Amino acid sequence: MAFLAFTTDKTDLSVAYHGHHTVVLVVLSLLIAVLAAYTSFSHRSLIQHAANQTARYLWLGSGAIAMGLGVWAMHFTGMMSLQLPVNVDYQVNLTLLSLLPAILAASVALYVVAQPASSAGQILGGGVLMGAGIGVMHYTGMAAMVMDAERLYQPGLFIISIAGAVLLATLALGTRRWLAPVIRHNLILDLLSSVVMGLAIASMHYIAMHATVYLPLADLPLPDAAVMTRQTLGTIAVVVAVSILVLATLIVLMRRQVQEAQQSRMRARSKVQQLDQRWQRIASRVPGLVYELRLHSDGSFTFPYASDAMLDLYGVSPEQARQDGMQVLYAIHPEDQAAVLQSINQSAEQLTLWHHEHRVIMANGQTRWLLSNAQPQRDEAGVSWSGFTTDISARKAAEQQIRQLAYYDALTGLLNRGRIQQSLQQICDELNPQQHCAGVLLVDIDNFKRLNDTQGHQAGDELLKQVAGRLNQAIPANSSCGRISSDEFVLLLAKLPPGEQQLMAEVERICAGLRQQLQQPFQLNQHYYHCSFSFGFALADESGGSSAELLKRADIALSQAKKSGGNSLVCFSPAMTEQIQQRYALELALANAVTANQLQLHYQPQLADSGDVIGVEALLRWQHPELGAVSPAQFIPLAEANGQIEKIGDWVLQQACAQLQQWQHDPQFARLTMSVNISARQFYLPEFVSIIQHYLQHFQLAPELLILELTESLVLANLDDAVAKMEQIKQLGVRFSMDDFGTGYSSLSYLSRLPFDEVKIDQYFVRSGSSGNPRDWVIVDAIIGIADTYGMTLVAEGVETEMQRQLLLKSGCRCFQGYLFARPADIAATESWIKSQSR
Known part of the structure; x- marks a missing residue:
């Protein structure tokens, strides 16, 4: 029987055997084909991820064998499904030989699908x-059939079977490439490819079976080869199918393990990449340098790792640092290099944290501060550190600025009060009077406020800076200089000679030297400015106490120097403290004088030249239960200085108005005027006009009987405001008297603007003029002339003798007040005296 024989037009097909297929076996054969293809295609990932070339070939061979066996098993399972009316056996040699082309064809297919990216030519060739x-x-397997019939093939169907197999095989091989952009799941792609390949195998088989014609033939010669029965072949086919199934299961499991291993490697690689990227991001965002430093046994060191900040902080690139770590050392400030190496070696010996601050000189000459922190660990190659370095230049600058603000004056650069007190306290604690003395010298600019008022604060600040510069240059050795208030400077004299005479001589010498320097003109705003200085000195002794107490003593001495006119040196003495304590005690007592009813009003009459009493001046007196009668010259300036004069002045004004109200009901006193002294602080109160109006209405007074006495200095302090307030009060009917005229800065231009009704001649001129000083009496005549010129009433104060009264009468003065007539007395004595004058 020929290997391939075809029917012709002369072949009688009507006598051919007709067979049929068993459906179960047909379906089984199709499943075997698909399973074989899937088993083979499952080798794809194993081949691609093979550890080496040998493993790749082994996986390729096993996959080809699995698919070849599957194709072979599918063929013979399909052959068994064909039921013919004759007995069919199979030659063993051809049956086994048919397995070889199946394996070769499978190897070609598997080689193509295992490529990472198969080309169209590879797919078509495959x-x-x-x-x-x-x-x-x-057709080799068909040739192995042994039966009583001749086997012929119809040429058309034969060609179709081969062409269909090629077409479907090509489609199966290209399924992954063509569907991969759409279907991402590898298992689905493998299943689709396996189904198409199974269809290719099955379609070729059944088309070829349909192309086969079996013609009865008697006396068919028996083949020389061994023959196996249909049952034996079926058993083999089943064994092969089961083997393929087992192999497919193993391959799936192995593929899953490979995929899991692959995924694990991918996850690990991705994790490593993520960690590396995260580390790089962290290192790049850390405000400083992240590095690994290694100290070798030969004393050299390198940087196995350094972030990009190395270039910014040290001017050395990370690559340069890895090659030669000494370049980093050379960038460190020469004064800090030895300390850096010493700290590194100490950290290496003790394996303690390396923490060190050092300076670096940049290429542009700029110096910056760096802080390095690293944890060491020892290994066989030496010691290595992992750590970071940050730029602390801003912190250092802030610390310096804080120190400057904490201990130095912002304007002059001298020590401030806090630092002076610390230094002074240290001097006091270490003082040994047997060896040397110490003291505090305060220096104050006389009339500094006048410079600020006239030239502005900018000129004042410039003067302070120039004074500070001269003091800083002129101070003796072992001394400190500072500024403790607006225009007040301090010198701490730490090494003064012992002995009172030597000490004072040295202090005076120092002050003389300072005065010589300071009295040189200062250049302010392109002009030269001269000023004087007051000095207050306090000696630190064993009983000196704290630095605050010593500064307080020097300040007391300075106050005494300024009170004496300035431009002088005053040394502290205990008597000064006693005066201040007395003043303080008097100030405390004065605060309670009003509420304790210790204040009284005394009245001194004012008489006309006819002898008639025309008014009184209300004079304040203070009778303290322990201090006794306190002089107004003592407590009035104190009240003005501490602000109590406002409260006291209001009480005086209220009491005077109340007394005027009582006198208005007595015909003998109804026309008497009441003169009340008004202080500057009281007069310049914004509500002062309202206060006067209130008392006039409250006490129902005739306003012309109330006379407010103002001094020149009070009015001239703010002339425009004073004139405005006086005009408002005069509209109420109240009159004004200028007290102590002639003792200030009187001028006709001021007097012409001020709406005074009365002028009082100060008792100094009355007393001095009557004693034989013709110049002083000329002033009295001038004051009387001015009063007459402006139509003002004239009152002479302090008239104590008849001669003074006669001289005043001769000069034209017609109103008097003084001891010649009556001393200030309380209301009862004053009323009694006035009544006695009327009889």
């Missing part, structure tokens, strides 16, 4: 070879 191999396997 499909042709695969289809051809399946065809060779099929």
Whole structure:
């Protein structure tokens, strides 16, 4: 029987055997084909991820064998499904030989699908070879049939079987490439490819079976080869199918393990990449340098790792630092290099944290501060540190600025009060009077406020800076200089000679030297400015106490120097403290004088030249239960200085108005005027006009009987405001008297603007003029002339003798007040005296 024989037009097909297929076996054969293809395609990932070339070939061979066996098993399972009216046996040699083209065809297919990216030519070539191999396997297996019939093939269907196998094989090989952009799941792609490949194998088989014609033939010669029965072949086919199934299961499991291992490697690689990227991001965002430093046994060191900040902080690139770590050392300030190496070696010996601050000189000459922190660990190669370095230049600058603000004056650069007190306290604690003395010298600019008022604060600040510069240059050795208030400077004299005479001589010498320097003109706003200085000195002794107490003593001495006119040196003495304590005690007592009813009003009459009493001046007196009668010259300036004069002045004004109200009901006193002294602080109160109006209405007074006495200095302090307030009060009917005229800065231009009704001649001129000083009496005549010129009433104060009264009468003065007539007395004595004058 020929290997391939075809029917012709003369072949009688009507006598041919007709067979049929068993459906179960047909379906089984199709499943075997699909399973074989899937088993083979499952080798794809194993081949691609093989550890080496040998493993790749082993996986390729095992996959080809699995698919070849599957194709072979599918063929013979399909052959068994064909039921013919004759007995069919199979030659063993051809049956086994048909397995070879199936394996070769499978190897070609598996080689193509295992490529990372198969080309169209590879797919087409693989499909042709695969289809051809399946065809060779099929027709070789058909040639192995042994039966009482002749086997012929219809040419058309024969060609269709081969072409279908090639086409479907090509489609199966290209399924992954064409569907991969759409379907991302590898398992689905493998299943689709396996189904198409199974269809290719099955379609070729059944088309070829349909192309086969079996013609009865008697006396068919028996083949020389061994023959196996249909049952034996079926058993083999089943064994092969089960083997393929087992192999497929193993391959799936192995593939899953490979995929899991692959995924694990991918996850690990991705994790490593993520960690590396995260580390790089962290290192790049850390405000400083992240590094690994290694100290070798030969004393050299390198940087196995350094972030990009190395270039910014040290001017050395990370690559340069890895090659030669000494370049980093050379960038460190020369004064800090030895300390850095010493700290590194100490950290290496003790394996303690390396924490060190050092300076670095940049290429542009700029110096910056760096802080390095690193944890060491020892290994066989030496010691290595992992740590970071940050730029602390801003912190250092802030610390310096804080120190400057904490201890130095912002304007002059001298020590401030806090630092002076610390230094002075240290001097006091270490004082040994047997060896040397110490003291505090305060220096104050006389009339500094006048400079600020006239030239502005900018000129004042410039003067302070120039004074500070001269003091800082002129101070003796072992001394400190500072500024403790607006225009007040301090010198701490730490090494003064012992002995009172030597000490004072040295202090006076120092002050003389300072005065010589300071009295040189200062250049302010392109002009030269001269000023004087007051000095207050306090000696630190064993009983000196704290630095605050010593500064307080020097300040007391300075106050005494300024009170004496300035431009002088005053040394502290205990008597000064006693005066201040007395003043303080008097100030405390004065605060309670009003509420304790210790204040009284005394009245001194004012008489006309006819002898008639025309008014009184209300004079304040203070009778303290322990201090006795306190002089107004003592407590009035104190009240003005501490602000109590406002409260006291209001009480005086209220009491005077109340007394005027009582006198208005007595005809003998109804026309008497009441003169009340008004202080500057009281007069310049914004509500002062309202206060006067209130008392006039409250006590129902005739306003012309109330006379407010103002001094020149009070009015001239703010002339425009004073004139405005006086005009408002005069509209109420109240009159004004200028007290102590002639003792200030009187001028006709001021007097012409001020709406005074009365002028009082100060008792100094009355007393001095009557004693034989013709110049002083000329002033009295001038004051009387001015009063007459402006139509003002004239009152002479302090008239104590008849001669003074006669001289005043001769000069034209017609109103008097003084001891010649009556001393100030309380209300009862004053009323009694006035009544006695009327009889």
